[in-house]
Amino acid sequence: LLAGTGIATIFVDHQLHILRFTPATSQVINLIPSDAGRPVGHVVSNLVGYDRLVADVQGVLDTLTPVEAQVQSSAGLWYMMRIRPYRTLDNVIEGAVITFMDITAMKRVEALLESSAGLYRLGVVVRDAFDAITVQDLDGRIVAWNPAAERIYGWSEAEALRMSARDRIPPDLQDDAPAMALQPGRAGILTPRLTRRLTRDGSVLQVWLTASVLVSDAGQRYAIATTERLNDAMTATDLPH
CATH class of the missing domain: 3.30.450.20 (PAS domain)
Structure with missing residues (x-):
């Protein structure tokens, strides 16, 4: 296993x-x-x-x-x-x-975010990534949704941008929302963990989730970026509640 x-x-x-x-x-x-x-x-x-x-x-x-x-x-x-x-x-x-x-993909995103010249390259990385890459603001609204996220979860970018990050989390895992990363003093890439996420058709997928708290030049946290990779080795019922 x-x-x-x-x-x-x-x-x-x-x-x-x-x-x-x-x-x-x-x-x-x-x-x-x-x-x-x-x-x-x-x-x-x-x-x-x-x-x-x-x-x-x-x-x-x-x-x-x-x-x-x-x-x-x-x-x-x-x-x-x-x-x-x-x-x-x-x-x-x-x-x-x-x-x-x-966490290579997340490190690349962080590096590109550090310079305005890297924003175009960031767009290419996000577009072509194999993993689902999403960004949510501090209120949990989804503000970025790459093609891999659309392929894995079923929601189009237009649909996802009208959603909250919590809309993709099973009811029993609502406290597991990435916004929990915004506890005082938390910054940088957080420990990858195995969790569950909902798809557009209501099914549940197991994913390895890595979250990164994005911080402005002024030191203010303004968003959370995540990469989510399918865990093909287990079914959703194998994950502890």
């Missing part, structure tokens, strides 16, 4: 030995099947400017406090790395789990 999500995931035990990992991990860290059982510090990372993996994993095991960081691979891809304790069904901590969620 984990392999089907396409998310790079590594499980390590208390001695930082690799227990298992998903195939996507090889894009971030040079792992092969025979690496299972080896210390995670003995494998070669493809990350640029980040050499704290062992220390960060050990810190999570010592304090049970998750660690998050944005990291970049040598191929130029950006990931939201999250390290957290790994608990069994009996609530016993067996080690740590490390995940790397691709």
Whole structure:
């Protein structure tokens, strides 16, 4: 099931030995099947400017406090790395789990928003993106809706621009609205998470959602941009309520 999500995931035990990992991990860290059982510090990372993996994993095991960081691979891809304790069904901590969620598209959007000259290029990126990219204002009104969003969810751009972001959220997940990202002190790209979204025909899709709080030159938050990627590995009923 984990392999089907396409998310790079590594499980390590208390001695930082690799227990298992998903195939996507090889894009971030040079792992092969025979690496299972080896210390995670003995494998070669493809990350640029980040050499704290062992220390960060050990810190999570010592304090049970998750660690998050944005990291970049040598191929130029950006990931939201999250390290957290790994608990069994009996609530016993067996080690740590490390995940790397691709946030490259969101980083590109942020970079292009930093300059007026980048706005045209941003339009091209949004238009041609494989993932649904949306922008909502601080009142939750949808102000941008790319072709991929139309393809995935069924609403045309004209229809979406008359909607609220909450119109796409199942009733039991209304508190999960991206506007929750606008809590005091929150800025930048927020941790990608698996959630559910409604389509025009009323069906429910599982998506990996990454939200970014957009901030003006004056430091004022003015919108939330999201990228939403279909999760093909599960059905909507697999996601916890």
